[in-house]
Amino acid sequence: PSNYLTVLGMADSKHKLGQLEQAIDLYDRAEKLNENDAELYYNRGIAYVFLEEFGKAIRDFNQSEKLRPDQAQLYYYRGYAQAALSRYKNAIADYSKALDLKPDYAEAYYNRGAAKAELDNYEAGMEDFQTALEKKPDLENGKINIALSKLGLKQYQAAIDGLTEIIDERAENLARAYFYRGEAYY
Secondary structure, three states: OOHHHHHHHHHHHHHHHHHHHHHHHHHHHHHHHOOOOOOHHHHHHHHHHHHHHHHHHHHHHHHHHHOOOHHHHHHHHHHHHHOOOOOOOHHHHHHHHHHOOOOOOOOHHHHHHHHHHHHOOHHHHHHHHHHHHOOOOOOOHHHHHHHHHHHOOOOOOHHHHHHHHHHHOOOOOHHHHHHHHHHHHH
C-alpha cells in the first residue's frame, strides 16, 4: 500500500502481534511516506527497545521529541534505553522530564530511582522508590529496592527489616530477599 495511514496501521498491528522486525520494516516504509509523524518514531522506538537495539530506539525517540515534545511516555522509554546503555545521568534527565509532564508516573519514579542507585546515590534513589510505592503500592520490586538502597547506605538493620518483611509476606523476589538479607547480616 502507498497510503501512509494504512502502512502505519499495518506496522502497529505487527508490533502488537510481537512481530517486531516486520513492524520495523513497515515503519520504515511509512517513514518514506510521511517523515513528520511523532507517533511513527515513538512506536518504532519502542519496537527497537523490545529488540534491545537501544541506540536506534534513542534516535527514534529524539526524532519523536522534535515533532511532539509533550509525551511523558517518550521520555520514560528513552530513559529506559539510556539506562540500558549505562547512560544513567541521561536516563535520570529523561525520567525527570516524564515526571514533569506526568507527576503521578510511578514507573518513572521507580526507574529514576534505579538510575540514581546505579550512580551510588542510594539515598536519592530510595526517595524515588518510596514515592513510586506511594503512587502505586503494588509496584513490582518496589519494596526490595528500598531495602537494597538501605543496604547500599550501610543501614544494615533497616535493610534486614525490609527484607524480612518481604520474606514474611512471601512476596515477589523471595530468593533475592533471602540472598540480600544474608549479605546484610554478613
